[in-house]
Amino acid sequence: MLPGSFRPFIRAKRLSSDQSGVAAIEFAIVMPIFLIVLFGIIAFGIYFIAAQSIQHAVNEAARASVAGITPAERDQLARRKLDEVMESLPLVRADAMSVSTSEAGGNPPSFEVDINYDASHLGLPTVAHIIGLDLHMIERRATVQYGGF
Numbered sequence: 001m002l003p004g005s006f007r008p009f010i011r012a013k014r015l016s017s018d019q020s021g022v023a024a025i026e027f028a029i030v031m032p033i034f035l036i037v038l039f040g041i042i043a044f045g046i047y048f049i050a051a052q053s054i055q056h057a058v059n060e061a062a063r064a065s066v067a068g069i070t071p072a073e074r075d076q077l078a079r080r081k082l083d084e085v086m087e088s089l090p091l092v093r094a095d096a097m098s099v100s101t102s103e104a105g106g107n108p109p110s111f112e113v114d115i116n117y118d119a120s121h122l123g124l125p126t127v128a129h130i131i132g133l134d135l136h137m138i139e140r141r142a143t144v145q146y147g148g149f
Contacts, residue, residue, distance in 0.1 A: 050122060050138060053091065055142075057089060058115045062113045062143065082115075099114070100114045104143065117137065
């Protein structure tokens with residue numbers, strides 16, 4: 001039998017070699033980080049799909065505007081094409097965007113189509129706030145030159 005002064009050391013040695021519960025502690029440490037990264041990847045994926053879809057729509061609207069003769073006709077053609085394209089795009093809604101068109105001077109002159117899209121209905125601000133980003137607005141622009149060869 002060992003003297004009483006050695007018993008705490010023996011007990012500590014037994015506890016230090018005990019591996020029960022280690023996996024649960026590792027899981028509790030790693031899982032929140034894993035979930036933040038996973039939801040961050042999903043949020044960015046949704047953001048990039050929406051941003052790419054809106055860029056596609058604004059590009060198509062700018063291309064359609066080339067057929068117009070006057071600025072008003074170009075605006076009308078761009079908005080009509082934009083409405084047509086937005087119906088077929090995933091994740092985006094036409095009622096969440098604001099469109100502006102403008103004539104840009106220069107040689108040759110050009111026509112710009114701008115879209116500001118409120119992406120708050122996608123749920124991105126909630127997830128982005130956790131990781132410290134602001135993803136509630138998507139802004140895209142397309143410029144098409146016309147005339148002058």
